[in-house]
Amino acid sequence: MAKVKINDVEIEVAPGTNMIDAAQQAGVEIPHYCYHPHLSIAGNCRMCTVETETPRGPVLEIACNMQARDGLAIRTDGDRVKQVRKSVMEFLLVNHPLDCPICDQSGECRLQDYYMDHARHDSRGVEAKVSKHKRQDIGEQILLDAERCVQCSRCVRFGDEVTHTGELRLMNRGDHTEIGMFPGERLNHDYQGNLADICPVGALTAKDFRFERRVWYLKETDGVCTGCSTGCNISVCHQEGEVFRYLPRRNDEVNKSWMCDPGRLRHHEVGGLERLLKARVNGQPGDGVAAAAASIKAVGAPKVALVLGTRASNEANWALAQLGKALGARLYWVAGNDAGAIEKSDGFLMDADKNPNTLGCRLLAEQSGAGDAEALKAALPELAVVLALEDDLVTRLGQAIPGLVALAAKESPTTKAAAVVIPVAHPVEMDCTYTNKQGRVQRNRRATNPLGDAAPAYAVVDRLAAALGKSLGTQMPVVTFLALSRAVPRMNGLDYKSLGPGGKLLAPAPAAALGGEAK
Amino acid sequence: MEDTFWIDFAVVVGRCVFAVAFVMNIVPLLIWGERKGAAYIQDRPGPNRAPLPLPHPLDTPKVLFQLLFGQSPKFKPYVMVRAAGLVHTLNDVVKLAFKEDIAPGHVEKFYWFIAPVIAMTIALCTFAVVPFGDSFLGYNLQVSSMDGGLLFVLAMTSLGVYGIMLAGWSSNNRFSLLGGLRSSAQMVSYELAMGLSAVVVFLSAGSVSLAEISQQQAGPIWNWNVFSPFGALAFILFWVSAFAETNRTPFDLPEGEAELVAGYHTEYSSFRFALFFMAEYANMIVAAAVTATLFFGGYNVPFITGQMLREHADLLVMLAGFGAVPAFLTFAVIAIKRQSRPFYQSIPKDDPRQREPLFFASVWGGAAVAHLGLGLLGALGMISGPLGVEINGTHLGPEVVAFVAQLTALSVKVLIGCWIFIWVRWTLPRFRYDQLMNLGWRYMLPLSLANVFGAAAWIIVKQALFA
Amino acid sequence: MPLPKPQKTLSFAESSYLVEVIKGMVLTMGHLVKNIIDQDRFRTVEYPDVRKPMTARYRGAHRLTVRPDGHVKCVACMCCPTVCPAKCITIIAGEDPSDPAEKFPVEFDIDMLRCIYCGFCVEACPKDAIRMDTKIYEINAYTRQDMVHNKSYMINLMDGLKPEAEDVYRHDPAAAPAGYTSDEEPVA
Known part of the structure; x- marks a missing residue:
């Protein structure tokens, strides 16, 4: 470990740590525009200038281009540093338009924050500001306003280093420098939304979120993207029960700071037209849980199949497995993708398996001896009731299923074919965990209240068990997860607290490794 | 026999109706005086918005002409009269009469319903023994010419507390109950001082009949009891007690809106509230009338006895008639001058209120003309002469003049008394309960006792000296 | 704790109330008479007919x-x-x-x-x-x-x-x- 001194406070960090991160660990914030932990160092904004102790006395250097080493001492609160920051801010703001009232970035804009923290100068400009191209439509997801740009080149480096497409370039010279693309070119990748995230100012803004809501109204809740088995960590931005956007949440082990556009746009399904809000019995509104319980009672447990869901949380799967055990019903699990899933895989964040919890489901299926899709297909003629937990079984099996009871958050061919449909909560509406393709158990937190009559799947299963005269005690996610982690050897020792913001890997498999984990 | 019965019956009914009408007509006037007086004391204009559309006297020929020739009037043939807020009282009556009468579920129904009736009845009953003239065609001008008149007054004021007590108790809430309790305690305390100050008047008059007491005070004003030795102190004590008995500020603790919501009448609405409201003013009128009778010569016109009034009826009418003319003309001029006030400049030219000053000027002018006529009647000796119908050997003319003059004298005294009630209310703050009890028991009671002894001693001395 | 002393002891005339009551009544009557004689003393604005000029800083409807x-x-x-x-x-x-x-x-x-x-x-x-x-x-x-x-x-x-x-x-x-x-x- 390297001992570095930041403002006379000595801390130990790993050698080679960037000094902006090291300062952060010491509780000192170094303002910066161009530095990004997951991009290369450009060092062109000069905002992170600090003083280093050298034999020649204190010298001004940029902190982002400085790696921690033993004996390194920096100072971030000297008068010279303050003067530099002030000058940099004044310089950056010379041509910056006063667009704050209409700019979506305001509220989370580095220029606004740093002006208030470090500059507070009056404008000395007498010449007219340089006008550049505004409101340029450069891609599916992104609008570019060149006037607002501070030429930090984060977006250029993102294109070069992350997506390897390199569309955006800095053009022209001097104060006419602006971000742009070659004529006729458009952004053409699935990670455009990240450009709006990394842009420290309002130059690149997201079309999807444009003018939707001021960011200072939004509350952010930690969640997990349920778009594919990668399980990108996200922040759910919501206000008064309405979800407005997903932002990637930094997790260096899973998604770094990025997420894909299809995942980002999934917030529309929370309150979308496809959302299931009311229970249906044979196409009519009714008490779904009572109807499901009645049909299970009528046919008897041996003719009932409970199908664990790859889209459902660990808690819901555990609840259903417990119900199957209590009833003596058959358990199955079916891999595959639902209707309408874009089975795109790019080897980066987007995975071909579009289910967030395939691994968790499979783990529980193996634990409880559930049969797979083939077994289910073979057993179908003997079955009178098949309960599908959030998965689109009709599409996955490719055939009609008798006595289908569907627990689902949104409409699918399965819910359309089902005799009984029970609405369950969307992931942003419940506390639960998902196990991604790495075997990482990640926590997803409740951001909003369930819409309509929906309730978390584990609570719905609990209610169904109660209607069948069984007590599962799975309505509380914390308790359910504890029971689950105690019962499943590879999850032993995990609880909600120890999962932390970044999640925990499953313990390695004792004998044969699971196939999906090998990737 | 038959004839006399019906005449006597008519006279009794007439006296009752007159007494009630006298009190009930002054009540709205007092309410107006209370509002306007309070406003002027507090430097604000007070009520002056409610208008009453009235035909304009000067329009009559025009309207008649147009109606005769079958035309519809081409102008607004009325004037909005606001009469300095007098119309508000009229509006109040209509409002209170038509408001919803709410009886809360928790009240003791029977007592709650009769409490305001008791309050109002007692207030009106007390007036029964107050004489409002010496005689008219040989009939007593007093509803009941009982001998123990003053005792009746004292008895009735004691009964008056029942209305308030019952209201406070039957309302079944703590604020009303406290109001009722305070009221009874206060009335009991101050009745003593009131009765003892009245004793001074009995002693000097040698009678408790109010008619007799009034009669004795005829003539010059030094005959008034207030100017007798010990009479002045008796008057002050009586008057202060009267404030307490009528629950007027500074003794209005039973209402005490700051601490008791509205005291005993918190639960009352609509006309039941109006009854309490009117009873308060009726009580004031009665208190003022009794005080005037006891101490200020009652119906007697200062320096002029009933005999003189009858003898010089013509002269009196002439003086009053001619004397009133300049006064009414001055009023007319003032009314016209009001046209230039900023208010009339700021309202539209066709507003019906624009002609209000002219309306009043014409009313005052009409009054001046009428009084001129009255003065002429007197000057020509018509009252005791040609117009004086003779009934039972008495001229009607001089009798009417005497009656009107004495009634006017009593009314003026009553109104002055009532104005002092109002005036004090807008000057003094309310007493604290302990101060109230202190004043009643530790100062007023001993003082009035001493006053009675003093007065008695003076009468003995006087008899010893002059008899 | 000793009770605070009364600030002023009342003279006999004051404690009898009468003199003070009359003083107060003279004051209020003075106002009444002044107001009857000169009715333009009132600061009251006869609102629906007469309107106050509003200051430039007045915050009205948006x-x-x-x-x-x-x-x-x-x-x-x-x-x-x-x-x-x-x-x-x-x-x-x-x-x-x-x-x-x-x-x-x-x-x-x-x-x-x-x-x-x-x-x-x-x-x-x-x-x-x-x-x-x-x-x-x-x-x-x-x-x-x-x-x-x-x-x-x-x-x-x-x-x-x-x-x-x-x-x-x-x-x-x-x-x-x-x-x-x-x-x-x-x-x-």
Whole structure:
């Protein structure tokens, strides 16, 4: 470990740590525009200038281009540093338009924050500001306003280093420098939304979120993207029960700071037209849980199949497995993708398996001896009731299923074919965990209240068990997860607290490794 | 026999109706005086918005002409009269009469319903023994010419507390109950001082009949009891007690809106509230009338006895008639001058209120003309002469003049008394309960006792000296 | 703890109340007589007929200002609903492709029943788009819904008003303070 001194406070960090991160660990914030932990160092904004102790006395250097080493001492609160920051801010703001009232970035804009923290100068400009191209439509997801740009080149480096497409370039010279693309070119990748995230100012803004809501109204809740088995960590931005956007949440082990556009746009399904809000019995509104319980009672447990869901949380799967055990019903699990899933895989964040919890489901299926899709297909003629937990079984099996009871958050061919449909909560509406393709158990937190009559799947299963005269005690996610982690050897020792913001890997498999984990 | 019965019956009914009408007509006037007086004391204009559309006297020929020739009037043939807020009282009556009468579920129904009736009845009953003239065609001008008149007054004021007590108790809430309790305690305390100050008047008059007491005070004003030795102190004590008995500020603790919501009448609405409201003013009128009778010569016109009034009826009418003319003309001029006030400049030219000053000027002018006529009647000796119908050997003319003059004298005294009630209310703050009890028991009671002894001693001395 | 001493002991005349009562009554009668003689002493404004001239700082009903090209000045920056302590302003933002200002309020509602007339919205507005200079204080309606002033109402609020309710410095620009710009610029 390297001992570095930041403002006379000595801390130990790993050698080679960037000094902006090291300062952060010491509780000192170094303002910066161009530095990004997951991009290369450009060092062109000069905002992170600090003083280093050298034999020649204190010298001004940029902190982002400085790696921690033993004996390194920096100072971030000297008068010279303050003067530099002030000058940099004044310089950056010379041509910056006063667009704050209409700019979506305001509220989370580095220029606004740093002006208030470090500059507070009056404008000395007498010449007219340089006008550049505004409101340029450069891609599916992104609008570019060149006037607002501070030429930090984060977006250029993102294109070069992350997506390897390199569309955006800095053009022209001097104060006419602006971000742009070659004529006729458009952004053409699935990670455009990240450009709006990394842009420290309002130059690149997201079309999807444009003018939707001021960011200072939004509350952010930690969640997990349920778009594919990668399980990108996200922040759910919501206000008064309405979800407005997903932002990637930094997790260096899973998604770094990025997420894909299809995942980002999934917030529309929370309150979308496809959302299931009311229970249906044979196409009519009714008490779904009572109807499901009645049909299970009528046919008897041996003719009932409970199908664990790859889209459902660990808690819901555990609840259903417990119900199957209590009833003596058959358990199955079916891999595959639902209707309408874009089975795109790019080897980066987007995975071909579009289910967030395939691994968790499979783990529980193996634990409880559930049969797979083939077994289910073979057993179908003997079955009178098949309960599908959030998965689109009709599409996955490719055939009609008798006595289908569907627990689902949104409409699918399965819910359309089902005799009984029970609405369950969307992931942003419940506390639960998902196990991604790495075997990482990640926590997803409740951001909003369930819409309509929906309730978390584990609570719905609990209610169904109660209607069948069984007590599962799975309505509380914390308790359910504890029971689950105690019962499943590879999850032993995990609880909600120890999962932390970044999640925990499953313990390695004792004998044969699971196939999906090998990737 | 038959004839006399019906005449006597008519006279009794007439006296009752007159007494009630006298009190009930002054009540709205007092309410107006209370509002306007309070406003002027507090430097604000007070009520002056409610208008009453009235035909304009000067329009009559025009309207008649147009109606005769079958035309519809081409102008607004009325004037909005606001009469300095007098119309508000009229509006109040209509409002209170038509408001919803709410009886809360928790009240003791029977007592709650009769409490305001008791309050109002007692207030009106007390007036029964107050004489409002010496005689008219040989009939007593007093509803009941009982001998123990003053005792009746004292008895009735004691009964008056029942209305308030019952209201406070039957309302079944703590604020009303406290109001009722305070009221009874206060009335009991101050009745003593009131009765003892009245004793001074009995002693000097040698009678408790109010008619007799009034009669004795005829003539010059030094005959008034207030100017007798010990009479002045008796008057002050009586008057202060009267404030307490009528629950007027500074003794209005039973209402005490700051601490008791509205005291005993918190639960009352609509006309039941109006009854309490009117009873308060009726009580004031009665208190003022009794005080005037006891101490200020009652119906007697200062320096002029009933005999003189009858003898010089013509002269009196002439003086009053001619004397009133300049006064009414001055009023007319003032009314016209009001046209230039900023208010009339700021309202539209066709507003019906624009002609209000002219309306009043014409009313005052009409009054001046009428009084001129009255003065002429007197000057020509018509009252005791040609117009004086003779009934039972008495001229009607001089009798009417005497009656009107004495009634006017009593009314003026009553109104002055009532104005002092109002005036004090807008000057003094309310007493604290302990101060109230202190004043009643530790100062007023001993003082009035001493006053009675003093007065008695003076009468003995006087008899010893002059008899 | 010793009780505080009474500040002043009353003289006999004072403690008998009578003298003081008469003094007070003389005072009140003085006011009454003065007011009867000269009725113009009253400061009371006979309201519906006579109206007080409102000061330039008076905060009346809100209005929305427009640019010379007819667009509403508001760009839906949400500063006013953010600063509003009564939470009475509701704005739905939209994009106008033809307008260089990009953003405009599709809906702009103020619930006048909740408004406390603090004027923070005017202070917060970066575009001088909302003003409370109408001097309108008679804000009333028969239904709650009608008490919600919408965008077109607030834009047209100043139409057909009496001169005193208009821009105070419009007719006398010389009297305007430095930096004051009249809202009623001639349309270019």
